[in-house]
Amino acid sequence: METFTQLYNGPYSWLLYVTVMAVGGAIMFVWAAGMAVIWTYGERRIAAFIQSRLGPNRVGPWGILQPIADGIKLLAKEDVRTKVAAKLLYNMAPLLVFIGAFMPFAALPFSERWVVVNMDIGLYYILAFEAVEVIGILMAGFAPGSKWSLYGGMRLAAQMLSYEVPLGLCVMVVIILAGSLNLASIVEWQSHNAWGFKEPWILGWTIFRSPAAFLAFIMFYIGGLASTKRAPFDLPEAESELVAGYHTEYSGMRFAFFFMAEYASMYLICGLAAVIFLGGWYGPIPQPAVPEGVSLVRRWSEFVAAAGGFGSLGGWVWGSLNAWADPLNLRILAHEAIGAFNMVLKAFSLYFIMIWARWTLPRIRIDQVMHLCLKVLLPFSLLCVILALVQVAVF
Amino acid sequence: MTPAEIHSRLKEKFPSAVGEWQEPKAGDPCILLEPQELHEVCLFLKSEPGLEFDYLKLITGVDRGDKLSSVYHLYSYKHQHALVLRADVERAEPKLPSVADIWPAADWLERECFDMLGIVYQGHPDLRRILLPLDWEGYPLRKDYKQPQSYHGIKNE
Amino acid sequence: MNSTLEQPESLRTEELLVNMGPQHPSTHGVLRLLIQTDGELVRQAWPHIGFLHRCFEKIAESVTYRQVVPYTDRLDYLASMNNALAYCLAVEKLAGFEVPERASYLRIIAAELNRIASHLVFFGCYGLDMGAFTPFLYGFRERELILSILEKLSGGRLLYHYPRIGGVARDIDPQIAAEIQNFIKEMRRVWPEYNRLLSENAIFIKRTANVGVITKEAAVAYGLTGPCLRGSGVAYDLRRAHPYSLYERFDFEIPIGQGLKGTLGDCWDRYWVRLLEMLESLKIIEQALAGLPEGQITAKVPPVIKLPEGEVYVGCENPRGELGFYIISDGKPQALRIKVRAPSFSNLSITNAIVRDVLVADVVAIIGSIDIVLGEIDR
C-alpha cells in the first residue's frame, strides 16, 4: 500500500502531494460534471431513437453541442425563489446534493493506478456519501414551501433510505467473497484464480464466481436505480404526479446542480457495480502485464531526480522526456489506459441500460416501491449474503 | 315501450301532474310535467318495473321567453326505451325539485343548469356554479342576458 | 404506545389540501382537482371545471345551423369527426333530410378513423400518466398516419369540418382508400406491440388493476357512457343499440371489461376496452371501404336551413361515450337552444365518488382512465 506522501521524500513532497490531489480532484470534478454533459445528449438521443424520432440535431454537428447550449441556458436563467422559502436551506440544498454525489468520485477508480485516493474503506466511503444526498434532497423538498416539493422530498427519503439496506447487503456479498473493502483489492481478487484458471479473464468477475453474486448484482442494479431516482423508480420527481418533485421550485443553476448530481450519482452506481461485480478494469480487453507495485508517478519522479531533481528546470524537462521514452512507463500507461477503457465501457453499458429501462417502463407506485424493497429485495439479498457465507465457508 | 305508452301509464298514475299527450310535428315527443310532482314522477320512472329508467342522459335548461323549462332525457338500459320529460317554471321564481338523489348523474347536470339559467333545484346537495366563476353575475343562457363590460378589471373587448 | 407521553402542542398533523391543476402535467388540459391528502393518501378529490368555457351553447343560439358545424369540431377536439357527425345527424333528423348512402359510408370511415386516433391519444397519454414515455410517441406515430389520411380527405389535421348537414364535404379518391388500407395493415402490425410494451407490462398492471373500480351500478347511476361504461361490464354501444348512419350494416363486436387483471371496472379494464375498440373500428373501416356504394355525397339542402318547429335529441357513440345534441327549433334559421350532452362531463362527475382513500399516483391513473377532454366538458 502506498500513498502519495511516500512517493517522494524530498523537500517538495507537500507540493507534489497538493498538486497531484488538486489535479486528481479537478479531473474527477470534470468527469462528474461531464456525466451530465455527455449523458444528457446521450439520453436524449437514445430516447429519441427508441421512440422513432431523431432527437437533438440542431446545435453543432449531430447536435452534439446541445448540452452546452442547455448549460448556457441554465446559467442565463432567472433564479426564482419562492417567497416563503427557508433561505439557508433553500440555498444549501443543491450544493449538498451535489457534494453528496461528487465526493464519492474521489474513491471511484478508473483503473489500478488512476484513482484519486485508494482507500481501504473505499466501498464504505462511497455508500456513506451516497446517503448524504438524501439530506440535501429532504432540504430541497422542505425549503421552498411547495407541497409538491414536500411530497417529492418525503418520497425520496423513504425510498432512498429503504433501498440503502438491500444495496448494502448486496455489496456485503462481494465483501464476503472478496474479503476486502478496498476497491483495488476487490478487482485484484477478481483477476486471479477462478474456476481453476490462473488468469480467468471474464470468468473471474464476481458475478461469474458465485450464483449469490449474480443475483446480488441484479439486485444491486435495481437498488441503484431506486437510489438514483431513475425510472421506474423516479417517484420523487414523477412528472405526471408531482410536477417535478423536489426540484419543482428550483431554476437556473440551482436546478443544474440537482441535474448534475443525478447524472453523477448514476455514474457512481454504474461505476461501483462495474468495479465490484464486473471486474472493474480487468477484462474484457486484456491489459499488458506490468510488474507489481510500480507507479507511474514514482517512476516519473525517479526519472526527474536522475535528470537533476525537482530543483532545476532541466530536471523537469529531461526527466519527463526520459520518462516518456521509457518502455516500461509506456507499458504501464497502456495498462492503465486499457484498464480505464474497460472500466468506462462497463460503467457506460450499465448506464445505457438505465436509460433504456427508463424509456421503456412505467413508473411504480410508492407502496409498490416499498413492497419491492422490503418484500423482494431485502429477503433475497439476505439470502444472497447467506449463500455467500456458505460458499466462503465451504469452498 | 313507446313514449305514448309510457305517457298513458304515467297519466294513469299521476293524473294531475302529467300534461296531455301531444304528437310532435317534427322530432321527438316530450311529456310535460308539473314541477311540484317532478320528484315523485321521476322516482316512479326509476323504480317501476317495466319502465326502469336507470340512465339520466341529460338535463337541459331552456329559456322559452315567458318560462324557463328543464328538460330531462331518460333512458332505460334494460328495456332500451327513451323518454323526454319537461317541466316549466316561472321566470320570476324558477324553482324545481332536484332529482340528484334519484340519479347521481343529475348532480353536475343540475349545477350546470343553475349556472347557465339560474334554475334552482331544491334539495340539491351542492348547488354552486360549475362552469363559471363563483362570483359571476347573471345567467348567460337566458335570452335577456347582457354581457358584462368587465370582470375583475378584465375588459370585454 | 405510552399514553402518558403527551404530544407537544407544536407537533400536529393535518390534512393537506393540494391543487392538482389547472396547470399540472397529468390533468389533460385545464382540469383543476382539489385533493385532500393525508400523506400519500388522497381522502377526497373535487374536480373544478370551466377553465376552458367558450360559450358554445350561447354562440350556437346566434349563428345559423350550418355555421354551428365548425364549432362542434372544437368540442372534443380529439374526435372532431364524431362531433360534427352527431350534430349533422340531429339537424338532419329534425329537418328530414335524406343522406345519400355514400355519404353515410364516408362519414363512418372518417368517424372510425378518428375514433382510432382518439384512442391512440388515450393510449399514449395513459402511458405518460403511468410514467412510460415511449408509448406516447408510438401512439402519436400511428396517429400521424390517420391525421395525414384525414387531411387528404377533409383538408384539416385536427379540426376537420368534414361531415356537413346533408352529407360530407369531399369525396374519397382511390389513393386515399389505398392509404387507409395501408394504415389498417400497419395498425394490425403494431397493435400487439402496444400490448408488449404497455398492456401486459407487470408494472402497468400493478398500477391500474384493482384501481379506481367503478361498479356497474355506479357507472349507470352517474350516467357514464362509452368505454367507461363498457369497462364496467355493461355492453351498451349506441352503434349497436340504436344504430345511426347505417351502422346496422356492419359486423363488429362490442368489447366489454371482464376484470381480466383485477376487478371488473378497474382502470385496466377501461384501458383494455379502448384498445380492443381500435381493432373493431379497423374492422368497420375495412367493411365500409369494401362496400362503399356509388352515388352522391350530399343531399339537396337549401342554402338557408330552417328547421321545423320542434325538438330532437340524437346521441352518437363518440370515442369517449355518448355525445348527444339536443336541438330545439322555433322555426327560425337559428336554433332556440342547442344543448350538448358531453360524455366527458358525465364521466368526470363520478370522480369524487371513486377517488376516495387512494394514493396520489392512483388519482392520476383514475383521471387518465376516464379519458377526459376539457374541450367538451367546459364547452
Added chain:
Amino acid sequence: MANKQSPLRQYFKDLWNGIITTWQGMTLTGWYLFKPKVTMRYPEEKPVIPPSHRGLHIYEENKCALCLGCVAACPVDCISIEALGKGKNRLILKFDIDYSKCLFCNLCCEACRPACLHLGPDYDLSSTTREGCVLHLARVKTEEEIEAHKKMLAAREAERKAKAEAYQKELEKEAEKEKDK
C-alpha cells in the same frame, strides 16, 4: 381471481411476470432503437401538403363579384370588405381576413359563387402581433386609382341621372301630349 392462489405462489408469479414483461418491453424498445425514424428535420425537409389542405386564403380579386356571400357565411365574422361601387364597376378597396378569428372552416369558399376565394396550401400562420394576424388580400389601390374610379363612378352616376332625367322628361312630354290631345 387472485384469491384462489396461495400468496407465496402469487408472489413468485408476480416476480416472474415482472421479469418477463420487462424483458419483453426492453426488447421491443431495443428493436426500435435501430429502426428508421419517422420524424423529419422540418425546415430542411418539408411535408407534402395535399391539395385539399385548408390553409391561408387565396383571393382572386378580378373574379370577385362582391356578392358578400363569404361575409354572410362566416361564423365568426372575420372577413371585412370595403368597396367602391357595385357589380361590374366595383373597386375593392379592402378584403381583410382576421386570422386571429378565422376557423378555416371553408364555409366562405363554399358560399363564394364566382369561386374566387379558396383555402390554399400555406400553413405558416404565425404572427407576433394582433395586427399581423389580419391579412389584406385585396391589391392595394393608389390614390389616383381611387380618384379615377370615384370620378368614373360619379360620371356614370351623372350619366345615369341624365338618362333618367331625359327619360322622365320624355315621359312628361308624352303625358303633356296626351293631355293636349
